[in-house]
Amino acid sequence: MPLGLRHFVCLGTLLWFGIGLGAACAGDDHYHWRYRLQHRHGQDLHHAREAVLNDTLLDLQLKYHGDTNWQLDALARARYEDRLEPDSESKLELREFILSREADDYSLKLGRQQVVWGKTDGLRLLDVINPLELREFILVRYSDSRIPLWMVNALWYPGDDTVQALVIPDIRHHRLADPGSRFYIAPSVPAGMGVSSRALETPPTNLNNTQYALKWAGQRGAWELTLNAFYGWTQAPIYFYHLLSPTSLELQPALRRQRLLGASGDRPFGRSVFRFETVYTPDDYRAVNDPTAVGGFRRQRRLSLALGLDWYWGEWLISPQWFQQRLIQPDPQLQGPQSESYTSLLIHRKLMQDRLELEIFYLYGNSNGDRWFAPSLHYQIAGRYTLGLKADLFQGPANSLFGQFDNNDRILFSLEAQF
Amino acid sequence: MKSRMHCLRSRLSPGLVLLFSLAPLWAATPDADNLIRRSDQAIKPHTTYEKVQMDLYDEQGRLEQSRTLEIYFKQYPDHDVTLQKFLDPPIIQGSGLRIVDQHTAANDIWMYLPTTRRIRRIAGAQKSNHYMGTEFSYEDFEDYQPQSHHFQSLETQDCVRDKRCFRVAATPATEAERQASSYSKKIYWIETESLYPVRVDYVDHQGKTVKRLQVAELAPYGQYILPVQLSMLNLVNKRRTDIRFLERRVDQPLKDYYLSKRYLRTE
Numbered sequence: 132m133p134l135g136l137r138h139f140v141c142l143g144t145l146l147w148f149g150i151g152l153g154a155a156c157a158g159d160d161h162y163h164w165r166y167r168l169q170h171r172h173g174q175d176l177h178h179a180r181e182a183v184l185n186d187t188l189l190d191l192q193l194k195y196h197g198d199t200n201w202q203l204d205a206l207a208r209a210r211y212e213d214r215l216e217p218d219s220e221s222k223l224e225l226r227e228f229i230l231s232r233e234a235d236d237y238s239l240k241l242g243r244q245q246v247v248w249g250k251t252d253g254l255r256l257l258d259v260i261n262p263l264e265l266r267e268f269i270l271v272r273y274s275d276s277r278i279p280l281w282m283v284n285a286l287w288y289p290g291d292d293t294v295q296a297l298v299i300p301d302i303r304h305h306r307l308a309d310p311g312s313r314f315y316i317a318p319s320v321p322a323g324m325g326v327s328s329r330a331l332e333t334p335p336t337n338l339n340n341t342q343y344a345l346k347w348a349g350q351r352g353a354w355e356l357t358l359n360a361f362y363g364w365t366q367a368p369i370y371f372y373h374l375l376s377p378t379s380l381e382l383q384p385a386l387r388r389q390r391l392l393g394a395s396g397d398r399p400f401g402r403s404v405f406r407f408e409t410v411y412t413p414d415d416y417r418a419v420n421d422p423t424a425v426g427g428f429r430r431q432r433r434l435s436l437a438l439g440l441d442w443y444w445g446e447w448l449i450s451p452q453w454f455q456q457r458l459i460q461p462d463p464q465l466q467g468p469q470s471e472s473y474t475s476l477l478i479h480r481k482l483m484q485d486r487l488e489l490e491i492f493y494l495y496g497n498s499n500g501d502r503w504f505a506p507s508l509h510y511q512i513a514g515r516y517t518l519g520l521k522a523d524l525f526q527g528p529a530n531s532l533f534g535q536f537d538n539n540d541r542i543l544f545s546l547e548a549q550f
Numbered sequence: 551m552k553s554r555m556h557c558l559r560s561r562l563s564p565g566l567v568l569l570f571s572l573a574p575l576w577a578a579t580p581d582a583d584n585l586i587r588r589s590d591q592a593i594k595p596h597t598t599y600e601k602v603q604m605d606l607y608d609e610q611g612r613l614e615q616s617r618t619l620e621i622y623f624k625q626y627p628d629h630d631v632t633l634q635k636f637l638d639p640p641i642i643q644g645s646g647l648r649i650v651d652q653h654t655a656a657n658d659i660w661m662y663l664p665t666t667r668r669i670r671r672i673a674g675a676q677k678s679n680h681y682m683g684t685e686f687s688y689e690d691f692e693d694y695q696p697q698s699h700h701f702q703s704l705e706t707q708d709c710v711r712d713k714r715c716f717r718v719a720a721t722p723a724t725e726a727e728r729q730a731s732s733y734s735k736k737i738y739w740i741e742t743e744s745l746y747p748v749r750v751d752y753v754d755h756q757g758k759t760v761k762r763l764q765v766a767e768l769a770p771y772g773q774y775i776l777p778v779q780l781s782m783l784n785l786v787n788k789r790r791t792d793i794r795f796l797e798r799r800v801d802q803p804l805k806d807y808y809l810s811k812r813y814l815r816t817e
Contacts (some may be wrong), residue, residue, distance in 0.1 A: 165640060181713045235805065238812060247667045293812070353658075355671065356649025399656065399673045401729075405673075443676040447814070484606050484614055484789065485683025514615050549640035 163194040169547040175538040178258045183541050185213040204229045227279050240284040245277045246444035250395050250406045251437045253475050253494055254454050257359055257393045257408050262305045262366040268314040268525050278303050290350035302334050305366050313539050325379035331368050332385040341359035361392040368386025369416045371426025374544040387415040406439040418466040432459040450477040474499040501534035519545035582701035582718050586694050588743040597804040598623045601797035609788040622808040631809040632713040644817035653697055655726035662814045678732035685784040690782040700726040710748055744775045760786050771798055
């Protein structure tokens with residue numbers, strides 16, 4: 132039995148102990164327990180005998196509502212993962228821990244949590260509060276791949292509007308795949324250079340480094356609108372570099388302050404719902420071919436836009452989206468494109484009294500011709516179990532977002548049980 | 551979307567009750583608009599809370615899934631709000647719908663799914679689609695929608711439990727309703743005493759009766775007579791969805807919180 136698996140068994144036992152505790156409290160209406168056990172097995176489509184993922188997770192969710200207006204929501208997760216990266220991994224984490232109070236005109240949520248902004252599927256523009264677990268790229272549903280943060284989440288409800296303020300002392304970044312992993316994304320460095328890397332510089336937790344966010348949401352006529360602002364840190368490390376010699380350089384990954392302003396909205400039109408999101412940031416760090424640029428990067432102003440339509444054809448949901456991000460000021464020394472755009476198509480249908488769920492998601496890079504195609508099938512049994520079958524197929528040039536994983540096509544089998 | 555499941559609210563004085571109980575004797579075909587208005591007033595409380603068991607049967611009559619959900623309903627001056635939250639089974643727990651009926655052909659609908667942790671807006675004009683895998687469609691939960699329907703009285707007939715029923719045919723009166731609805735006609739069987747529509751026949755655009763809603767039992771709840779169990783039978787695919795009311799509170803104070811998107815988002 133590999134060490135990682137032994138760890139998982141231990142951690143799982145700890146959680147099952149929690150489940151036992153849950154059962155003991157089952158008669159108490161103040162406690163509500165939920166459990167979720169999920170196993171995913173991935174197989175390489177190019178090398179049919181090669182398993183590329185064995186992922187087992189056990190979630191224990193507790194909701195405690197006492198006699199006061201306060202409520203506690205906690206989610207603990209034990210996870211064992213093999214084959215995704217060169218080393219298997221097992222861990223137990225307190226994924227969410229939220230102490231919340233609901234009053235007539237305000238809510239207060241304190242603790243480790245996810246905050247979801249935005250209205251798009253597949254790619255994120257406004258959904259910027261929580262960084263992501265990206266060791267499986269963006270192939271995992273976001274509710275599982277968001278990394279929850281410790282924060283104060285205050286919501287005020289003047290009339291029918293909502294004002295949300297976030298104070299986030301917890302600074303985390305995307306967790307990227309390790310070198311040698313299937314979904315490792317190598318930093319862009321000049322060809323033929325020897326590369327060494329220092330450890331990631333993360334800002335210390337203090338008042339100066341705290342992240343803040345503000346959102347207004349309201350309905351005006353048929354439009355449901357939000358205005359968003361975020362003063363945080365870049366979530367993907369920026370790989371600044373300096374030359375050690377003419378043939379070698381050293382990378383210094385670091386996070387930088389980032390400001391974002393955004394808006395989103397949706398509106399029904401007949402059998403369709405139109406959605407949009409837009410984001411402006413003056414803090415997009417881009418690699419440039421300029422020896423005077425600090426660390427090889429220059430800060431750029433970027434505008435992003437996403438438009439989407441949810442259209443029903445009978446019971447079929449057909450949802451095309453279009454994304455574009457563009458640097459506001461052209462920079463001739465820029466490595467990479469000034470603008471990029473993507474088009475996606477989601478087709479979704481439930482059958483057999485909602486027991487069978489069909490979904491096709493297709494994302495196409497208009498600039499590079501790269502694509503990700505993800506058909507899936509899920510079948511529910513007895514309201515507790517879900518069998519899943521999903522493929523992730525990539526195509527495109529090696530230097531494009533999806534094309535770099537052209538050889539990583541996979542098929543996933545999953546089993547999920549909820550109690 | 552005002553639920554006919556809710557109730558009959560008796561606003562009638564004893565004298566009027568007597569008058570209406572005699573109604574079948576003197577008015578075999580009462581004025582349809584007037585009857586619909588009276589029935590509509592009678593079955594719409596200001597607020598309701600209901601805990602409901604929803605049983606989904608397949609075409610062989612086998613129980614495929616039992617669900618439990620809670621339904622909050624409140625009338626506001628210019629619109630009504632219904633919020634539904636699924637409590638069980640675990641696979642659907644925490645999912646919910648919020649429906650705002652502004653008495654137009656298309657309601658405003660929002661859906662929350664725990665797997666996405668996002669509220670998604672749904673086009674109200676797709677109200678002919680199946681509701682959460684049941685034999686109900688979204689439009690089956692609407693009230694009479696008098697603004698967008700013509701009503702015509704048919705002959706009074708015997709219906710359930712030795713009762714008599716007024717029968718009223720409702721047809722879309724607006725182009726928007728004709729476009730959005732999958733029915734060309736609905737025939738309401740309105741019990742003469744309770745004024746509750748104890749049976750509804752749904753006729754598609756080809757003139758074929760495709761579904762039938764039947765109230766299996768009415769019972770008194772406080773000052774109201776309300777359905778205890780009802781059943782929607784799909785006459786085409788032979789599937790059935792039963793709804794049983796496990797708990798109900800009517801016209802009790804109901805905080806706006808339970809009708810809000812923030813409550814929809816709670817799991």
